Structures are given as C-alpha cells and as structure tokens.
Amino acid sequence: MVRERRRIMLTILAIAWATFAISTMLAIGEGLRLNFAKTVANSGNNLLTFKGGHTSIVYLGLPAGRKIYLTKSDYARIANLPNIKHMTPVYSVFAKMRYGDKNLNKEALLVNEQYAKIHNIDLLPGGRFISKLDLLQKRRVIVLGEKTSQDLFPNNPNPIGLYLYFANELYRIIGVMQHKSEMMGRHDNDAMMNWLPSSLHKTFGGFQAIDSIDITYKNADRLVALENWIGRIVARNHGLDPNDENIVHFRDYAVRQENINSFFLGLEVFLGLVGLLTLIVAGVGIANVMFATVNRDTCEIGIKMALGAKRYQIIWPYIKESSFAMLQGGFFGVVLSGALVFLLGLIPLHGKLFEVIGRPKAVLSFGVIVVVILSLGVVGMLAGFFPALKASKIDPARAVSYE
Numbered sequence: 001m002v003r004e005r006r007r008i009m010l011t012i013l014a015i016a017w018a019t020f021a022i023s024t025m026l027a028i029g030e031g032l033r034l035n036f037a038k039t040v041a042n043s044g045n046n047l048l049t050f051k052g053g054h055t056s057i058v059y060l061g062l063p064a065g066r067k068i069y070l071t072k073s074d075y076a077r078i079a080n081l082p083n084i085k086h087m088t089p090v091y092s093v094f095a096k097m098r099y100g101d102k103n104l105n106k107e108a109l110l111v112n113e114q115y116a117k118i119h120n121i122d123l124l125p126g127g128r129f130i131s132k133l134d135l136l137q138k139r140r141v142i143v144l145g146e147k148t149s150q151d152l153f154p155n156n157p158n159p160i161g162l163y164l165y166f167a168n169e170l171y172r173i174i175g176v177m178q179h180k181s182e183m184m185g186r187h188d189n190d191a192m193m194n195w196l197p198s199s200l201h202k203t204f205g206g207f208q209a210i211d212s213i214d215i216t217y218k219n220a221d222r223l224v225a226l227e228n229w230i231g232r233i234v235a236r237n238h239g240l241d242p243n244d245e246n247i248v249h250f251r252d253y254a255v256r257q258e259n260i261n262s263f264f265l266g267l268e269v270f271l272g273l274v275g276l277l278t279l280i281v282a283g284v285g286i287a288n289v290m291f292a293t294v295n296r297d298t299c300e301i302g303i304k305m306a307l308g309a310k311r312y313q314i315i316w317p318y319i320k321e322s323s324f325a326m327l328q329g330g331f332f333g334v335v336l337s338g339a340l341v342f343l344l345g346l347i348p349l350h351g352k353l354f355e356v357i358g359r360p361k362a363v364l365s366f367g368v369i370v371v372v373i374l375s376l377g378v379v380g381m382l383a384g385f386f387p388a389l390k391a392s393k394i395d396p397a398r399a400v401s402y403e
Helices: 007-042 072-078 133-137 146-152 198-203 220-238 254-298 298-306 311-345 352-355 366-390 395-402
Strands: 047-052 085-098 101-109 140-145 161-167 171-177 194-197 213-215 248-253
Touching: 007 213, 007 311, 007 366, 047 220, 047 254, 072 085, 072 213, 072 220, 085 198, 101 146, 101 220, 133 198, 140 220, 146 298, 194 198, 213 220, 220 248, 220 298, 248 254, 254 298, 254 311, 298 311, 311 366
Parallel strands: 101 194, 140 171
Antiparallel strands: 047 213, 047 248, 085 101, 085 161, 085 213, 140 194, 161 171
16 A cells, blocks of 8 residues: 555545545535424424314205314313323414503414423523413413414513403403424414413404314324314214214324434435435445455465465555555545534524424434444445455466566
8 A cells, every 4th residue: 555655645635535425415414404393393293283274075954065173072082092292272363462562463362371391491590481370261361372472572482461352352362382393383483473371262252162282192103093083073073974074174284294204214315326426436446455455465375376375465556555544544434424514504504494394404423423433334345346356366377477
C-alpha cells in the first residue's frame, strides 16, 4: 500500500466521498422519517374517531339514506366496551369570541377531561385542561388553542385567569395549549381549536346529537372487533340493520400514521441505495488497485505458493489491504457527514410550513452508522476478494518467471 500510496490515497478520498454521501443521505432520510412520525403522532396515538353516517340498506320498511346521529345512549354503551383506554364525546359549536375590542368567529369543541390525553395536548405553565369537577359543576371555563390565544392576546403569551366572551357568555381562561406540530388533526389542527366542558352542550341551542366520539384503544390487533361492536351498538340503539357498514364512519389515525411512516422509510432506503451505488463505484476503484497489486506481485506470489503457502495465506493479505483502505475512507466520510449534520442543525427554519410539519433535522443515528459500517465492510471484502482469488489461482511455475 505504501508503494501504491498515490493511487491508494486517491481511492481513499473516493471512498470518503462515497461514505459521506451515503451517511448524509441516510441521516437526512432518518431525520425526515422521525420528524414526520412525531408530527403525525401528535394528533394522537392509537386514535380512532367516529361519527354517525347514513343507512345504505332498506330495513324494516325504512328507506336507505337516512342520517344517523350519535346520542348519549350510544356513548354510554360504547364506553363499556373492552379495549378502550380513553374516550370523549365531541360537540362542535361556532360562535363569536370577544375580548376587549377584538372579535373573532371561532370554533369550540365541548369535550371531557380525557380529550387532552387522547390528542397529546400539553398546556403552558400555570394552566390546566378541563377537569371532572368542571364537568360536574358545569363551570364556564375555556382552554384556548395556540392560534386563538395569539389572535386575542398578541401581547400576552399566557392569558390564564382572564375572562372573555364566547357566544355572549363570560368564560374564564384556565389554560392555553403549547405549540405542537400536527398534520392529521380534524379539519383544523388543535392550534385553531378551543375547548369547553361537554356538560355545557345544552346551553348552545339544546342540541343532543354528538358530533363525533374520540377514543384511544389498547390493542391494535382487536381494533376490527371494536369497530364491529360499535357498529352493532349503534344499529341496535337506532333500530338499524347491524350488517349496514355505513351507519358509522370510522377514521383510524394509526393506519394513516403507518402509511406515512412506510413512505418515509421507503424514502430513506432509496436515499441509502443511491449512496450505496456511490460507495460501490469507490469499491471498484479499490478492486482496480488490488488487481494492479496482484499483477505486480505475481512473481512473489509464485514463490510463496512454491514454498507451500496455502490459498487463504495468499487471499487474506489483499482482503486486509482493501478493507483497511475502506475503513480509512469510511472514517473520514462519517466524520465529515457528522460535521455537516451538526451544521445543518444550526440553520434556523421558520415559516407556516414548519409550524405544521415541525422542524426537520438530519439524524446520524447509531442505526445509520451501523448500516454504513456494514456497507463498507461488504464492499471492502468484495473489492479485495476477487483480485485475491485471481492471485491464489496463479500457476507457481509461470508466476516465478513472470515479468
């Protein structure tokens, strides 16, 4: 290797560049996957929401196409089902929200105390979410979404304890949602929402129908059975055909989360393959150097074999040389990739897009480094093996006289 130092150094630089490429691409892919997985999970883990649908089957003389509204009776019976961890009814209401001279038309969701756990909502220090006591005493309290708080109180980041008007009624602010990136909320993200105790729903026009029910389930393997039981309960309560699959509309967030994770995992694999191709090209350079070395050492190899050298004693030195060159280039490539990942993390990313999807950050994780090392090892072994195999098949008589 010392005799071929110029060629070896150029090859090591090529390997360093190839390693830098594969490490950086994998780090970017891993960062995107983890960021979007977290952003999607912010809507809720093992989250299932459902609402009333329409009948699609004529049953007991009643026509198809009837709208189904979920009721408190539905909610009470569904709450007794197994495999449910958290559960809340959701009533939606639009009304004017006023504080001082600011007037906004805002949506509020009337929910119970479990909503925050279901949707992974954290509050600013000093605040709290709706409690069981709020529900029991029908307190006029409100929790503000991040965007609502910014619109009403641009100069007060945490207006806990203040009062505002919603639908011409006075409410006390008990909490403000902390910022979270979110991609799979309702028609609006949680930052745009506001929350009131569900026990106040009769004060808004006396409606009884539940807009939707949100639950988190314990076991994903039993989700289909849970959905079937929910459909049967609603069918029995409303006198509908239990085989009608359209009477309840389900929205399983876990399926969407899995699809997004699969997409970004595929993207990460694709980026890794692109980097691996670059590494293979560098491996070809190492193989060329080894072939040149074999040709130069043909006479020496013949002498070794004439003196009784085993095949592995001929092959192993060339594999060691190629692997050593790969590891040298790989080390410098990983170091350069780590430096770039660090510098990328210092770049400030602002804007509405990053508020929604979060701040992507390249991650040179342990798994990425293991993949890079294994790739280097395989390519290095192959780059040295074939030239070494050629060397081990040389006829000693011809090799001794080779020039």
